[in-house]
Amino acid sequence: MTASASLVRHDWTREEVQQLFTLPFNDLLFRAQTVHRQYFDPNQVQVSTLCSIKTGACPEDCAYCPQSARYDTGLERERLMAVEKVVEEAKAAKASGATRFCMGAAWRSPKNKDMCYVIDMVKQVKELGMETCMTLGMLDEVQAQKLADAGLDYYNHNLDTSPEFYGDIITTRTYQDRLETIANVRAAGMKVCCGGIVGMGEEESDRIGLLIQLANMAEHPESVPINMLVRVEGTPLAEQTDLDPIDFIRTIAVARILMPESHVRLSAGREEMSDEMQAMAFFAGANSIFYGEKLLTTANPESNKDMQLFARLGISPEQREIKHTEEEQEAAVVAQLEKSKNDQFFYEA
Secondary structure, eight states, rough: OOOOOOGGOOOOHHHHHHHHHHHHHHHHHHHHHHHHHHSSOEEEEEEEEEEEEEESOOOOOTOOOOOTSSSSSOOOBOOOOHHHHHHHHHHHHHHHSSSSSEEEEOOOOOOOHHHHHHHHHHHHHHHHTEEEEEEOOHHHHHHHHHHHHTTTTTEOOOBBBHHHTTTOOOOOOOHHHHHHHHHHHTTTTTTEEOOOOSSSOHHHHHHHHHHHHHSSSSSSSSSSEEEEEEOOOTTTTTTTOOOOOOHHHHHHHHHHSSSSSSSEEEEGGGGGOOOHHHHHHTTOOOHHHHHHSSTTTOOOHHHHHHHOOOOOHTOOEOEEEEEEEEHHHHHHHHHHHHHHHHHHHHHHH
């Protein structure tokens, strides 16, 4: 959709973002919805499916994560999935309406011996006509370029929270480590999927700090997942107090205003959200969801329930626009001409 480029900024100040958070709720939603309509169809939502291709035994100490080897959460460890199995999952996701297939592995960073397998996964899922996304932990420049050369569309690497609160959640990798991985992804030519988690005990100032980090990047992440903490028994955040739903919606709305061209995604935590809360999130500017019965290791609303909600709200899944190369376009024209000749022969016969 045509929109004013002046709304896309990379120089937001803390005071400006604070003012957005303190707007009367109706005024904030009106502003977010106005921005949203300038850049997107307000009644379309991009649908992705997430598949855990390697589960558990992660050496990191992320306080929210059931996949950390440091916590006893009862999660069964699984080796890297076979490529054929991943492709089967992608076919099922496409059949159920997903346009993007995201593959996640519980690694600090991928080992070289695993790269050939994940690259094969990317190539085969791409052949299905789906967008591809991966989250494999930290990437160096060479790994990022290999994934880009394989055709990976998106790489997910969340900042999780503000720089100030980050040390309370993770100690095994730094904030700068995360920023460097995102820089490597950008340099390789891939799109960035980067957001965070709210409800981890942070202050509003930390939610402001997270969004400023994202919005003041030289290029906004094309996809911004806003996760609600899923409390998992055995993790340090298992007893964390729930975040006020209104505060969550405020975060969605401010993200939409700060990053008007980005898809803002409702990610983890949707299982605990009422239909009314999700509807309000869509009104606040969320226009992407993970679709299916599980997000990596935590529950997600069943697919048919999502479609029922979409129907009630008059929302439809966003269709992927596939851009073909000149060679592919020429091949399609040749194929159509051949088909026309064959059809003519058939009718004359």
